[in-house]
Amino acid sequence: MCLGIPGEVVEMHPDHRDLAKVDVSGVRRLINIGLLADDPPKPGEWVLIHVGFALSKIDEAEAAAAMQFLEGIGQAYEDEIAALRESLIE
Amino acid sequence: MRFVDEFRDADKARALAAKIAALCEPGRQYKFMEVCGGHTHTIYKHGLEDYLPEAITLVHGPGCPVCVIPMGRLDDAMHLAARPDVIMTSFGDMMRVPGSNGSFFDAKANGTDIRMVYSPLDSLKIARQNPDRKVVFMAIGFETTAPSTAMTMLRAAAEGLGNFSVFCNHITIIPAIKAILDSPDLRLDGFIGPGHVSTVIGCRPYEFIARNYRKPVVVAGFEPLDILQSIYMLMLQLSQDRSEVENQYSRVVPWNGNPVALKAIGETMELRPYFEWRGLGFISHSALKVREKYAAMDAELLFEVPGVRVADPKACQCGEVLKGVLKPWECKVFGTACTPETPIGTCMVSPEGACAAYYNYGRMHRTRVPEAARAAGSRAGGS
Numbered sequence: 001m002c003l004g005i006p007g008e009v010v011e012m013h014p015d016h017r018d019l020a021k022v023d024v025s026g027v028r029r030l031i032n033i034g035l036l037a038d039d040p041p042k043p044g045e046w047v048l049i050h051v052g053f054a055l056s057k058i059d060e061a062e063a064a065a066a067m068q069f070l071e072g073i074g075q076a077y078e079d080e081i082a083a084l085r086e087s088l089i090e
Numbered sequence: 091m092r093f094v095d096e097f098r099d100a101d102k103a104r105a106l107a108a109k110i111a112a113l114c115e116p117g118r119q120y121k122f123m124e125v126c127g128g129h130t131h132t133i134y135k136h137g138l139e140d141y142l143p144e145a146i147t148l149v150h151g152p153g154c155p156v157c158v159i160p161m162g163r164l165d166d167a168m169h170l171a172a173r174p175d176v177i178m179t180s181f182g183d184m185m186r187v188p189g190s191n192g193s194f195f196d197a198k199a200n201g202t203d204i205r206m207v208y209s210p211l212d213s214l215k216i217a218r219q220n221p222d223r224k225v226v227f228m229a230i231g232f233e234t235t236a237p238s239t240a241m242t243m244l245r246a247a248a249e250g251l252g253n254f255s256v257f258c259n260h261i262t263i264i265p266a267i268k269a270i271l272d273s274p275d276l277r278l279d280g281f282i283g284p285g286h287v288s289t290v291i292g293c294r295p296y297e298f299i300a301r302n303y304r305k306p307v308v309v310a311g312f313e314p315l316d317i318l319q320s321i322y323m324l325m326l327q328l329s330q331d332r333s334e335v336e337n338q339y340s341r342v343v344p345w346n347g348n349p350v351a352l353k354a355i356g357e358t359m360e361l362r363p364y365f366e367w368r369g370l371g372f373i374s375h376s377a378l379k380v381r382e383k384y385a386a387m388d389a390e391l392l393f394e395v396p397g398v399r400v401a402d403p404k405a406c407q408c409g410e411v412l413k414g415v416l417k418p419w420e421c422k423v424f425g426t427a428c429t430p431e432t433p434i435g436t437c438m439v440s441p442e443g444a445c446a447a448y449y450n451y452g453r454m455h456r457t458r459v460p461e462a463a464r465a466a467g468s469r470a471g472g473s
Contacts, residue, residue: 051210052211058341
């Protein structure tokens with residue numbers, strides 16, 4: 001729950017401006033980007049995702065570093081990705 | 091030394107460690123607290139303490155929100171979950187935390203409708219799908235997670251959803267740090283400031299630590315080199331007799347935090363007069379509750395909550411670990427009665443808890459353990 005996971009914004013939701021589809025390690029899910037309303041991310045940009053919400057924008061190098069940290073964590077990260085896979089955000 | 095060998099930036103780490111060592115004054119001991127459980131994880135995983143001079147001790151702080159939830163609050167949540175009209179929803183991290191009568195997982199196995207969610211927005215969807223049931227979200231976490239709960243409440247309000255509510259256990263990091271600073275048990279020389287919390291609150295809230303307590307604070311990232319760099323920055327401040335707030339993690343943390351997130355929290359939640367933290371006791375203005383304006387979404391008002399205070403198990407020394415007074419391995423039940431498989435205390439449950447992190451990594455390579463254990467023995471004897 002505490003982990004911030006990097007995801008790449010793939011596309012914006014056509015009807016809901018607070019939602020965007022992101023790619024996290026090949027898993028594509030909708031997340032809420034409302035907390036970045038002051039400077040919304042665009043497709044191709046990276047965000048740090050926390051319990052379904054983009055908390056901050058990051059660059060690709062930071063995303064790679066964050067991902068390496070997470071993969072090193074092991075089980076907790078796998079649990080987080082599994083939870084994201086089950087996520088129902090709409 | 092398995093994990094240390096795997097550390098890809100070991101050369102850079104050694105170079106930083108040498109710079110840190112050069113700043114140590116002969117005969118002086120330094121104690122820095124890393125507030126965030128994510129940092130604790132990195133420190134143990136990469137054996138960072140083995141890089142540091144003996145004069146520097148890292149102390150693990152209370153920054154694991156699962157770890158500091160008192161048992162009474164979990165029992166209250168369990169009481170809510172047991173109602174036949176309620177669907178309780180919770181993050182996975184909370185599912186294994188033992189209450190007086192077992193964990194959420196135990197209750198679920200016995201037929202209680204408790205569902206694990208990734209996001210509070212998932213709880214919202216469950217509420218939409220179950221209009222005849224009352225869906226309660228077990229909200230936990232520091233300022234990192236509170237905005238997500240707040241945004242979800244705003245969305246529920248906008249949709250006019252009448253069957254979604256929040257059992258609010260959100261806590262705030264600053265009063266906990268202040269409680270530790272005011273505690274006579276521990277003398278600290280500086281803080282490695284939390285990373286993700288600071289993306290929301292920014293760096294300004296730490297300024298009182300530098301100004302009033304004259305302790306340096308460096309907000310840090312989660313990579314091993316980030317943490318060593320932050321320790322170097324702390325040591326540099328001390329060597330120059332400075333106490334300031336510095337941001338090592340500026341590539342992610344803006345100095346002023348996230349104003350949208352802070353506004354969402356302020357709109358939906360307000361400070362409680364006091365809240366109990368496991369191990370730290372009652373701390374004034376240290377937690378959030380649902381604002382009266384959103385009373386229709388406040389599970390504590392909608393349902394009867396017993397609110398009974400439950401003492402921690404006698405054998406458990408999570409309190410001392412959370413305050414940084416004891417290292418995980420100094421707890422009486424660490425690794426024997428209390429393991430990640432059968433946790434007694436919260437610090438062993440959460441992957442970011444100091445005990446779980448140490449159990450999983452630290453004991454494999456740490457060389458200073460016998461020494462520390464001896465020190466603990468003499469301290470216990472002397473006090």
